[in-house]
Amino acid sequence: MISLAIAGYFVGQYASGNLEALAADEVGLATTYVNRPPLVQLAFWIHIVSAGLALAVGPFQFAKPVRRRFPAVHRWIGRTYVASVAFASASGLVMAFYSSAALIGFFGFGSLAVLWGWTTYRGYRTIRSGDIAGHQAWMIRSFALTFAAPTLRLWLGTLIGVQLLAGRTDFEQIFDDAYAVVPFMCWLPNIVAAEFMIYRRKLPGLRFSPAPTSRPRVQARA
Numbered sequence: 001m002i003s004l005a006i007a008g009y010f011v012g013q014y015a016s017g018n019l020e021a022l023a024a025d026e027v028g029l030a031t032t033y034v035n036r037p038p039l040v041q042l043a044f045w046i047h048i049v050s051a052g053l054a055l056a057v058g059p060f061q062f063a064k065p066v067r068r069r070f071p072a073v074h075r076w077i078g079r080t081y082v083a084s085v086a087f088a089s090a091s092g093l094v095m096a097f098y099s100s101a102a103l104i105g106f107f108g109f110g111s112l113a114v115l116w117g118w119t120t121y122r123g124y125r126t127i128r129s130g131d132i133a134g135h136q137a138w139m140i141r142s143f144a145l146t147f148a149a150p151t152l153r154l155w156l157g158t159l160i161g162v163q164l165l166a167g168r169t170d171f172e173q174i175f176d177d178a179y180a181v182v183p184f185m186c187w188l189p190n191i192v193a194a195e196f197m198i199y200r201r202k203l204p205g206l207r208f209s210p211a212p213t214s215r216p217r218v219q220a221r222a
Helices: 001-010 019-024 038-062 064-069 071-096 103-130 132-146 146-165 170-181 186-199
Strands: none
Touching: 001 038, 001 146, 038 071, 038 132, 038 146, 064 071, 071 103, 071 132, 103 132, 132 146, 132 186, 146 170, 146 186
16 A cells, blocks of 8 residues: 555656656656756656556565466566566666765665666566576565665655754755665665565575585495
8 A cells, every 4th residue: 555655646746747847846856857968857757657657566466366366467467567677777777876865875776776676687587487486585675675665755754853853943954864864774674674574484585606406426436
């Protein structure tokens, strides 16, 4: 429900006008990208649509009734999700170069974009090779990164609230200070939670070395 709500809000807030009009009303990220080169603005719009679609369809991948009773529907949801993340992660990486959070935004959102695309690709490759458990693990990781959109807003609101409670009054500075943290905070806790879920479900963990494929041969005694 959170994913669907944020997806609707994420796309809906930009559906009311062009980038210039949205920037004049200070809607979302419009002010950050309104004066960027046309290619970057195109990446911005691609990201809005594709990331919103990934967030909307992603939760249905984990619905057991759909997987068990309607496997063809599950496959098509998965294909839509993978295609959406492919566009969203690539466009997100382009946007990271122009983040208003400067270097922190570049490294935080850039890392998110790369890991988002990589985990989704691994999820696709594992199911193509018939590794269902591996597929489940990688798709949990992938959607944990997709869920960065809701957690970004959660952290942003929390950090702003804490500063207001502390007596700060310059809202513009309060927002800037909060936004300087979220490029990493929006996804790092998510991926930790994903690994915990994978561990609890006894799914394959991350490997940093190749898994053994065969046992070493024993020399026959003469």
